Amino acid sequence: MKVIWNNQLVEREDVKIDMEDRGYQFADGLYEVIRVYNGVLFTAKQHIERLFTGAKKIDLILPFTREKLIKLLSELIEGNQIETGNIYLQVTRGVSSPRNHAYPETECTSTVFTASTTSVPRNLKMMNDGIKVITLPDMRWLHCDIKSISLLGNIMAKHEAHKKGKDEAILYRDNRVTECSTSNISIIKDNIIYTHPDGNLILPGITKSVLFKVARQAGITVKEETFTLKELKEADEVFASSTTMEAMPVIEIDGELVGGGNCGPVVKLLQSLYVTEIETECGIIS
């Protein structure tokens, strides 16, 4: 399998990363997951913009321009002949030796950039049947808007859900729902979509921004307002969203059914509008 290592496409076995890399020692880095349909990147510009925004917030000088990154990722898709799948990319601040929490004030030139692909079909069964989730206190840090590779809080929440035989964990702070361990969360009540506003407590998801754009175009009201755990559980429909899940119906929360345990009409509509967006950018998929 080909991967990107810094500026070039290489075989995976040829990648050599220093044990003092700050990504390895401090989780000092950023990542993105971009979906590929028909061998074409979907919403790449938005993902790359979020990466550049995150880099600015942590003083990370990215080792490429936006254009160069797109070019490299396209070469990677071509190199691995990916039709439907994911690109995982990450950039770390590179080596600081001897180990030192503080990073150099001056431009750090040793940033390490890697990217790889996996072939993953759309999970149509899950998108139809929906997922079961638990709720948990959000114990993560206060910069959840930065797509940091430091994901212990998210990992622990996801693991807790899996231990209980569920798919995802919905997180809350002070009784207000923030997002999930690996996705954003929205509810629908009386045909209005509610979701936590962007800010430092959630990741500004690209998928939700696409879904809200098409929802508004279809005349559905979207309110970026917080909602409580009680409102979550009394919602008509609930859906999680992410690059890999698209619009994913939530059919059970803490053992109680949502919407009678079926994907509701608004989420179904959002799913089909999302497919239209994919097809506009990447060609026919259905």
Ligand SMILES: Cc1ncc(COP(=O)(O)O)c(C=O)c1O
């Ligand atoms: C914590 C968290 N929130 C939200 C999202 C959804 O973001 P996106 O739609 O850009 O994939 C993700 C995706 O990985 C995530 O990890």
